[in-house]
Amino acid sequence: MKVKNLNGTSQNKCKCDSWYAHWQRFSGQKANHCVVVGCSGTDLVGGHVQKDSTSDSSWYVIPICNACNMKKGQTLNVVDQVKLVSANVSQTCG
Ligand SMILES: [Zn+2]
Numbered sequence: 001m002k003v004k005n006l007n008g009t010s011q012n013k014c015k016c017d018s019w020y021a022h023w024q025r026f027s028g029q030k031a032n033h034c035v036v037v038g039c040s041g042t043d044l045v046g047g048h049v050q051k052d053s054t055s056d057s058s059w060y061v062i063p064i065c066n067a068c069n070m071k072k073g074q075t076l077n078v079v080d081q082v083k084l085v086s087a088n089v090s091q092t093c094g
């Protein structure tokens with residue numbers, strides 16, 4: 001599945017310890033390493049992405065490593081099994 005890595009999301013905060021904790025809490029999944037295909041990074045953060053879709057411009061959180069998270073504005077190919085968790089606080093932890 002392809003997602004777009006968003007720019008300028010550091011202002012977006014939630015009530016969880018981190019966006020990675022937010023992803024774990026609402027996905028019910030655990031990630032041992034970065035979900036980007038071919039990447040085995042383990043320094044995980046909750047990265048903000050959009051679906052590669054013109055009909056859904058919502059923000060989602062996925063567990064990716066710091067290096068992948070730095071690739072702002074790029075399209076990332078992530079494993080299909082990962083659950084995209086909404087970054088909309090009012091729909092999740094808010
Ligand atoms: Zn949260």
Ligand SMILES: [Zn+2]
Nearest residue numbers: 034039065068
């Ligand atoms: Zn990575």
